[in-house]
Amino acid sequence: MKRAILHMDLDTFFVSVERLKNPDLIEKSVIVGGGERGVVASCSYEARKFGVHAGMPTKQAEKLCPEAIWIKGDMGSYKYFSDLITTIIADNTPNYEKASIDEFYIDLTGLDTFYNAFEHAKKLRREIIRQTGLPLSMALSTNKTVSKIATGFAKPNGEICIEAGNEKEFLAPLPISKIPMAGEKTCSLLISRKINTIGELASVPVELLQNILGKYGATLWEKANGICYSEVVKHQDHKSISQETTFDTDLSDEEQIKSIISGMCERLAYKLRSQQKSTNCIAVKIRFSDFKTFTRQIHIANAVNDHLITQQAIKLFVDIFQPEMKIRLIGVRLSGLKSSTIQTNLFIDQDKDMKLNHAVDEIRNKYGWKKINKANSTVNYR
Numbered sequence: 328m329k330r331a332i333l334h335m336d337l338d339t340f341f342v343s344v345e346r347l348k349n350p351d352l353i354e355k356s357v358i359v360g361g362g363e364r365g366v367v368a369s370c371s372y373e374a375r376k377f378g379v380h381a382g383m384p385t386k387q388a389e390k391l392c393p394e395a396i397w398i399k400g401d402m403g404s405y406k407y408f409s410d411l412i413t414t415i416i417a418d419n420t421p422n423y424e425k426a427s428i429d430e431f432y433i434d435l436t437g438l439d440t441f442y443n444a445f446e447h448a449k450k451l452r453r454e455i456i457r458q459t460g461l462p463l464s465m466a467l468s469t470n471k472t473v474s475k476i477a478t479g480f481a482k483p484n485g486e487i488c489i490e491a492g493n494e495k496e497f498l499a500p501l502p503i504s505k506i507p508m509a510g511e512k513t514c515s516l517l518i519s520r521k522i523n524t525i526g527e528l529a530s531v532p533v534e535l536l537q538n539i540l541g542k543y544g545a546t547l548w549e550k551a552n553g554i555c556y557s558e559v560v561k562h563q564d565h566k567s568i569s570q571e572t573t574f575d576t577d578l579s580d581e582e583q584i585k586s587i588i589s590g591m592c593e594r595l596a597y598k599l600r601s602q603q604k605s606t607n608c609i610a611v612k613i614r615f616s617d618f619k620t621f622t623r624q625i626h627i628a629n630a631v632n633d634h635l636i637t638q639q640a641i642k643l644f645v646d647i648f649q650p651e652m653k654i655r656l657i658g659v660r661l662s663g664l665k666s667s668t669i670q671t672n673l674f675i676d677q678d679k680d681m682k683l684n685h686a687v688d689e690i691r692n693k694y695g696w697k698k699i700n701k702a703n704s705t706v707n708y709r
């Protein structure tokens with residue numbers, strides 16, 4: 328059976344996040360980097376026109392592109408968006424691999440036809456762009472290598488589908504440097520032998536490449552021929568717990584929804600404590616009657632107690648909610664879970680709340696969940 332493997336990669340990721348924060352940076356030569364590392368981390372397409380690229384020493388980039396606006400960068404906000412996109416992908420696909428901070432492989436094999444897989448992929452891309460405002464490119468093909476190369480081809484902010492059987496034809500005109508595993512040394516060695524395009528590489532006898540490059544030569548030849556058996560390594564999410572519920576009739580009463588969120592947080596926090604874990608990221612997901620979905624999340628110091636988790640979740644909800652909104656689904660997710668042997672009174676949210684949580688947990692452990700819950704929370708949604 329032919330596979331359907333989707334590759335997604337954010338465009339100029341760090342720069343794009345900076346542009347969200349400061350729209351004055353749009354359409355300008357922007358470089359994130361410099362600082363202690365002394366290299367370019369991410370650069371806008373405008374800066375690339377001057378020859379600047381990621382990994383280039385700061386001094387060289389400054390010379391090539393004197394007009395560039397330099398930004399030190401802020402890992403916190405890049406991580407925020409990376410986590411948010413991961414959450415959206417996790418919510419919409421059963422099998423994905425996070426390959427880097429801004430890059431994902433998603434196995435869509437099984438969505439009855441390749442065409443349907445692409446339709447699903449397009450929806451997912453639109454959803455990520457809508458929720459984050461970040462430009463994102465993607466490609467669907469029968470394997471990881473072709474999809475990754477095709478995503479590069481689709482940039483900026485594009486999407487492409489390479490159907491089964493068309494892999495070689497698609498790759499043939501591209502320069503060999505587009506193969507992810509072909510580094511600078513390999514490329515110059517091949518170019519010195521007049522092998523410039525992937526098509527030329529594909530038509531060289533594999534034995535010749537093995538002679539020049541050893542075992543690696545055979546893998547490179549396979550890739551040039553559009554062959555790649557590598558699997559999407561399923562992301563095992565032991566690091567989050569979540570709960571969501573779809574309502575029979577849409578809700579618009581703010582207080583009622585808050586109380587449902589409060590009930591969910593209470594339940595999740597109880598689960599967290601019974602697994603001896605803490606969370607450092609809380610996300611709230613809301614789906615409206617028109618199926619538009621929004622996710623908001625916040626990073627916090629390690630927390631275990633109901634009060635703090637609920638407070639943050641409700642804050643996230645209030646950020647999105649406006650009167651008249653009709654809500655069909657609510658979800659809460661706690662992630663960044665860490666096992667903890669630390670005494671709970673060392674957590675940031677120590678104090679009498681913790682003692683109350685423990686007392687309540689003990690009653691629940693003995694008599695079951697329904698026996699006790701806070702006056703202001705609705706626990707029958709789960």
Ligand code: DCP
Nearest residue numbers: 336337338339340341342368369370381382429
């Ligand atoms: N990155 C980095 N140092 C590098 C390469 C990348 O810190 N040498 C960081 C910054 C990038 C992010 O990782 O924004 C993603 O790397 P990519 O290679 O995907 O580069 P971009 O997203 O910036 O650009 P592109 O549009 O080519 O994907």
Ligand code: CA
Nearest residue numbers: 336337338429
């Ligand atoms: Ca990228």
